[in-house]
Amino acid sequence: MKKKKREYQSSELVKSFARIYGFEDKLVAFDIRDFLEDYLDESLFNEIRSVNIEKGCIIIKIDSPLLKHDFQMRKSFYLKKFQDKFGAEKFNDLQIV
Helix, strand or coil: CCCCCCHHHHCHHHHHHHHHHCCHHHHHHHHHHHHHHHHCCHHHHCCEEEEEEECCEEEEEECCHHHHHHHHHCHHHHHHHHHHHHCCCCCCEEEEC
């Protein structure tokens, strides 16, 4: 059973508030999390604790040591994928913790 996606994020009102109050990065982090939910197997996705963006760096916190290692080994692959999907100008690094 699929959860309902965050449709409210695409509204212009929400985007305007995000720009005014400086939480645009959080909306993109939600989009990245949604992307990972679709991209990864459900059991792997459940190991992801959080996704944040700070100063142009995507920070993904992962509980599973195996998944964490996989993300670290394929860091450039994931960064490129996120840049292609959400815009290369938004982030320049990916950190797995």
